[in-house]
Amino acid sequence: MADTGAGIASAHADESMSMGSMTSCESLLDADLGGASRQPLGGGGGAAPERVAIVGSGNWGSAIARIVGRNVIEQEGFEHQIRQWVFPEKVSHNGVEACLTEVINKEHENVKYLPGVKLPENLVAEGDLALAVKDATILIFVLPHQFLGRVLPTVAEALGLTKSGGTAGVAPGGRRIRAVSLIKGVDKGPDGLKLISDHIREGLCGAVPLGLADEDYASCRAAGLSVTADADTDTLRLLFNRPTFRVTVVRNASATVELCGALKNVVALGAAFCDGLGYGGNTKAAIVRTGLAEMQVFAQRLRCDASAFDATASSRAFLESCGIGDLMTTCYGASRNRKCAEMFARESGKRSWEQLEAEELGGMKLQGPSTAVEAFGVIKKKKCARKFPLLTTIYRPSLSPGGEGAGRASVGAGGILEPRGFGLSDGWSWTGTRWSYD
Ligand SMILES: NC(=O)C1=CN([C@@H]2O[C@H](COP(=O)(O)OP(=O)(O)OC[C@H]3O[C@@H](n4cnc5c(N)ncnc54)[C@H](O)[C@@H]3O)[C@@H](O)[C@H]2O)C=CC1
């Protein structure tokens, strides 16, 4: 990971920086929360304090632990100790092999995923997932999306959330459980696509909806977290707001925010192919703007809950950190997807994505390639590849089974940079408030 990791660590360490860049992150709250979910957090009115558990401890997981760990102490309504589930693994620390969980608890630093940044001492790393989430009332999910399915059953069981009987999201004893997702990605579903938030909601038997915080960039000195919320925004602000990290609310666009976070990683692959192939800024800009447009079409047309679509809210989300902000930072910044995709193109696909991830990221994970495959699965199922020329041409030469070998070498010529790849042709047009298709 060396380069990317070190950059991320050192940059994020300085949280006292001014709020220069409100770029690159977003979050969202579910739009359909019931009144009960909108109640402010514990603390006021003698309610029991909320207990926060963080599920995940990579680069972003560590950065958010630092933010949340400080806030639970400074704000009312939270237990001061927070627990973080750390995937059990050994690390080399000061020349000695040690368990990462123990190193974090001793040094208050995640020496593997966010080295050089001190974590608050009220954060307790826990290698046992069930123990980490036990008695929690607020869960923050922040792990690579491919691992989510494996952890949810354990979390649900540890909290006593059962599939039958009881009230959705309420654990035995009446404890209300809520969740925030900082995960970027999409999953397969019966209709082609499943949002990660739906995955969590189902896995926890209806528990979820505190919100869906679709992230920030761990490398930002200052960043914003824009929240599409119809719910308990007070809680999100208390948990995540810092002088250098702001929560912005965008109501009624939760799926859009989530899809932005997932799809921008795919667009970043295309932008990085440009870098790797030595193309100039104009070409890269064309890819970025086409990518943004295709993200909009995808969110508006291929999402699961099209009936509930709010065009105005969705449009606004694209102008927030979750939209253009995150897209820019990933296409131009210290993104892992950008870094690996640039190498992929420069080396004409000599190393597979798996190799690049293993050899270049020091244990951190790539989300873009798997999301490209998942997004293309939906595009194919809906038979609309011609409406997504960029997403399709990013997928085909670099990730499709037939695209391997010769296709990899043709990332530039005949691949992503072929002229037909640009522009939203094929009947899509912008009416001023939404995309329409003739
Ligand atoms: N790093 C960033 O700037 C941002 C990341 N995100 C998103 O947050 C999520 C988590 O990303 P990061 O914290 O950056 O993770 P990361 O990529 O830095 O680290 C990988 C994590 O996966 C864990 N892991 C490895 N094998 C595992 C397994 N079999 N089961 C469970 N966990 C395993 C590792 O221990 C490590 O904690 C992703 O969806 C990412 O897209 C969102 C915003 C910003």
Ligand SMILES: O=C(CO)COP(=O)(O)O
């Ligand atoms: O989601 C992210 C930034 O918003 C992280 O991007 P990378 O995984 O490409 O580093």
